[in-house]
Amino acid sequence: MTYCFKKGLTLGALALGCFSCQDPSPKGEGATDEGPLPQKDYLGYVDTRVGTAASIADITVTEVEEPMGYVSPIVGKPSALTHWTPQTAKWTERVITVPVPYWYDQEKIQGFRGTRYPNGAVVGDWGAMSLMPMTGKVAIDAEERASKFSHASEVAKPHYYSVQLDDYDIKAEFTAGAKTAFFQFTYPESGSSSVIFDGVYVPGHYKVIPEKNEIEGYTVIAGHFKNYFVARFDKKFESYDVDMLPKVVDASLVPEGFEATYFNNDKLEGEPAVRKHYSQLDYEWLKAPVEGVKDDFFSARYTGTLIAKHSGEHTFTLTTDDGTRMYIDDKLVIDQWKYRAAGTETYTMDLTEGRSYKIRIEYYDGSGATSMQFRCSEPVEMDPGLGAKMALKGVDAHAVYVTFSTADKEKVRMKVATSLIDLAQARANMEEEFPDFDFDKAVAKSAEVWEKELNMIQVEGKEDDKAIFYTALTKCFVNPRNLNEDGRYFSPFDFEVHEGQMYTDLSLWDTFRSLHPLWVLVKPEESKDVINGMLNAYQQGGWLPKWPNPWYRSIMMGTHADAVIADAYVKGIRGFDADLAMEAMLKNANQKGDRGFSGRVGIDYFNEIGYVPAEVFGFYGEPVARTLEFSYDDYCIAQMAKALGKDDVYATYMERSKRYINVLDKETGLVRGKKANGEWLPPFDKSISVWAQGTAHDTELYYRNHTLLVPHDIPGLADFMGGKDGLIAYLDHFFENDMYYVGDEFSMHAPYIYNSLGAPWKTQKVVRDMLAKYFFNDVGGLPGNDDCGQVSSWYVFGAMGFYPALPGDPVYQLCSPIFDKVKMNVGQGKVFRVIARNNSKENAYIQSATFNGKPYNLSYIHHDAVVGGGELVLEMGPEPNKAWGVSDQ
Template sequence: MGCGQQAFAAKSKNPVQYVDPRIGSGGHGHVFVGANVPFGFVQLGPTEPVRGWDWCSGYHYSDSVLVGFSHSHLSGTGIGDLGDITFFPTQDQSRVSCFNHDHEKVSPGYYSVRLSPSNINVELTATARTGFHRYTFPSKGEAMVVVDLQKGIGWDQWTDSRLVQENDSSISGYRISTGWAKNQQVYFAAVFSKPIRHFTAINDSVGIFSFITNGENDPLYIKVGLSAVSVENAKLNLKAEVGSRHFNAVADKAKSLWNKELEKIQVSMDNDVDKRIFYTAFYHTMIAPSVFCDVNGDYRGSDGKIYRKADFVNYTTFSLWDTYRAAHPLATLVHPERMRDYAQTLLAIFRQQGKLPVWHLMGNETDCMVGNPGIPVLADLLLKGFVADKEVAFEAMKTSAMLDERSMNLLKAYGYIPYDKEPTNETTAKGLEYALADGCIAQVAQQLGKKDDYTYFHRRSQSYQFYWDKSTHFMRGLSSTGSFSEPFDPFLTTPGKGDYTEGNAWQYVWLVPHDVHGLINLFGSDEVFTSKLDSLFEVKGDLGKDAAPDISGLIGQYAHGNEPSHHILYLYNYVGKPYKSAPRLREVMHTLYHDAPDGLCGNEDVGQMSAWYVLSALGIYQVNPAGGVYIFGTPIVNEAELAVGANKIFKIIAHNNSKENMYIQSVRLNHKPYTKSYIHYKDIVAGGVLEFEMGSQPSLSFGFSKKDRP
């Protein structure tokens, strides 16, 4: 083993130490801060008063007030919800407390904070379906725990609850609420380590439980099982996942589970700051999708019915408009053991609600965002071999793409979505999203030999061309009579009223990831396309007073803080100029990601912002959302090892990599020269070695030939 290999091995141990869950908890990151395990149903953490949009997760780093510790939180969303089953320790019946970040600790699977002025120390850990609390009170005497079933986060509104004391140390109940998820049901069972002296109930939704404590050497432990099915199943989850285990053992297990998942990508980087950013990003990609079934396989379906003893792991929290772009393509590489369950979950949702999910939360369809984002995810899983019944999956995609809802009736009637026929507008964004989803269906139809379906959906995938205005070189809203919307300002964005969703014409002209060469043809030549792409990063303009806060992380009009821009930097490869992406990619990775609370330039969006970073740091990115073509960029890792399943390792080495040496000069795959500026999924998951030779000057030959372009 050479010196470089020894250094790599030494740096790769215990990646959990590099994770800082508070990265992204300031600014507009909206990440979850608290205790959980990878893909767990429970996210147990502090909940602050909701003071605005930046409190969507229930926590913002700028705040210093807590109202409790809730068992469910979202991470990185632009809408607030959850915040179920809130506990709060006190010795004076107060239900609010201050805190200081100097007295707060958070690491994967563990959270602690000292409350002020009470000096009660709170520690939290979790399993997939349970939360575990340890409260240490500073003085002897009476201690109380307030259990609040009314509180929620953001849009969440209480509708019903029940709180029952079952014996001298156990309580149970449920909370039903409506909000982003219209019918949210959470059942719980909790066991206290001390006998309950007194129980005061307030409207069956708030309970105050009192205990006797001997002070700092006599903590109160609370084990809480959760279920979306029933109290009985909550008890079953609690017994199976915690049982008689001690707090420290559960916390150690949580840390071990995180370490096991984080070790799936082992990296050598120049410094610990970069490693903190990388491993925290990887950590953030594994908060969701969340397990949404009990230990016995029971789960609540999208139709509200209970399904018993399912033979797959059911999931929820699918932020698909965001995550189809990078989070799911990353997961297919490093979490292959979960992908069949993802596919079966998507198909179960289809059976229960009649269409694939759009944005699924707690078993509820929210219909949030535009397009058919469940289709690219399922198509990608099918094309990569994770779907057992391809015929059933194809029918799910086809049926979802033919429903007369969400402007689809207009698309079928006109071939595009006329802005004068759609009252909610955003028609250009809707049309472009539908086109890329149809392109994914066409790929599947082609693989399955369905010629008529392929012809139909391929034609629909070309519908993006209707929106093309050759006089301005932008995608624009088109009326039913064939005229473009006026007045037109390519910088302006008006949420819910204009042509675009959380973006403007500069950002949406590139949203043709399924047919980049077709888009290039609309521009007329590689040179014109390249010139327009160069301009994106330079032009300045006013987005308007109503611009959505999601449009952030701006470099010119490239908006890294929102998902429609995420593939754009990789489009240079399609015109034979991959070197042009390198300085921009490095700029984004080094200036828009930091190891600080304000470390993300936009919403985390349930793992998408972080997944972009993880893939880009490795030097690869899947532009077409289905099919597995990963485009080369500029790696910032010196070495990386990906555990890609079946005991196979895919190793990436960037020789002579440095801040200055950002340009790929040449590539070798499994020690043989490799001239393409992309790599296929099948070559990655087969295991092997991908070597980049890096240099300080652009290579005008690598990836230039048309046969080497994606």
């Protein structure tokens, strides 16, 4: 059975032929040559706290997730090297524990964090630092120094944040560029005003330079590179000090050292793979700690006997990545057995001189670097002036602080520049971005940057809708993170400084779907830079990244750099080495990862038997998801090959893209795990994924959402469902029974499938309803993890009236815009317009359309028509016009 579906390149010249008939060129009737849009003021609509609380919508979500945006009210230029945000917590106990800096339901602010946490994601914050203004006695611990505040005193914009710290009567304000933050603290009258700096999760190296009113230093990132910073004040220091680190536990306390046993699993199970002896636990490795141990998901146990030299209070400090537990005489005293980024835990107890104590430390590595520092502070009287003396020399410490006297309402200004290259570059970054101490000018400069970003798309409609839209658009430009510093960057893939481009914090599993396609439209030059950064990672590390944070992270499924590159290329983005890109994409598709990088896990089985077997890659292995996503990635490779004239590669990978059918089960009508011998797992088997855990309903949700993860072959999926009507019935049941998991990405394209089945009015209704049901101008206004702007970009496209349902194909599916007018600056002086006449909440259906003044009866639009600067006019009404948008299907 054959159907004609609304597609672009996948139907050869059909799309281009149709557009030729309807004259979509910018010179058609109704088109204009208007230049860049005149700038309007949109920052007033934005509140970056949206998404910092649990969703206020009735969200379909499984027990293993929580409808949280996982975003923070960050400040800084788009794609900044370092963003800044208020920090209410280091960690918060949620369904998924992650180091999100800010949670709306917290009552205190611990400081202001220079963060590289990928906004809205569930990964680590790398190279973080924090600072806090105070009065009175300096408190080192973040919770002890935290101040109460009121949300009513907050102003949260992408260029500016301010808040009143009630416990200290300090007004804190800051703005930020790409690499430098600029703070202004308004103090009360005090003889002991101060600012403290720390590394949030890890110790740092700090030096005070009083003659320059400066502090400089760095924290170490996974033992392989450093986050450098320079802080400069406009006020003289009256005193300064550091909180010294305890001594590393060595033979003086543990005479016989530590015995280590390593296991090639993350649960300390079975026989050890390697045994090793250490005199002290003080190491940082990028991957495996010893030969014979896996790079990721290994575990270790360290045991030793400590003999106390003094009686009295001892404080143990344990810094590790990922999960850690510590026992003293078999008593559990530190319990952080969970996936996390680098963190420091402490435990204090009284010891008796000469007595022996059994020490046992357990550790598991999830994905990424490995670190272990075990220190002990003994009850020995210290020279009270030692900290200040060491601060002048530079010393490793928990924290550094400076103090001074202030008059009532006195403003103290401070700039903090960061760099991954060195201290000299940090100073250069400061001079480039904020060369003086004019705070108001700095705020205005940052506001101008963001207004220019937001003005790339201008919308007309209800005020509340504009607030949701521009707040969402702001989140679309936070990540990926640009590591460029004056034309150079420190590469997290080979630990060298290079010239050129490098981006990280690319949540590619999420953002290939609509975030990167949005950038292709409004940021084509930077889209090119992002791809060049990926290719630099390939040349320096051997692989295209799949979720760099900042180096390779072997998380999520598929290798969706393939999708980002192919989508950009078929839409006309040039300026990168396309042949090198194809080489890298083909490597993903045919070789197992190495050097600690897991690309397409199970690719050898996929290429041998046509799917990823369930019993080999079970729980956490996502075997069914991998099969579906590898198939889609192969489709993207095929489109890239076709555009490059590589017809043989195109044919091969289009055939490979059909392998998804091997995990679709006729008995259940859904995806299903399959063993290597062809035997199916039981229906709704929970081992299919960690996300399928929880209730039976949770499991069914996973299966039903994932079954739709075939955006590249809707005809094939329809055939599996028994025909076009069968897939429509599936979708109707899916949406009517609230099974759509809008906060996750598996089926984000699902509402747009109706367009490809000849029922575009259903797409119009479903999308319009979802935009209204799930997104709000409220701190609980996001329906799930924003995932570096993916959920926000899904909203932005839907609100404008079109969506890239199939990245890799230069076609956008049309839906029902919520705005009366949309103007998108698509570059080269051209503006694409979508005008919805008679638009209202009730009038959600497209009755008819014109493009550049001529009748238009397609439910999709080609990329060339959009970037050509055309005008799409939609007549809206309260009832579906089932004759519109179904021609030429």
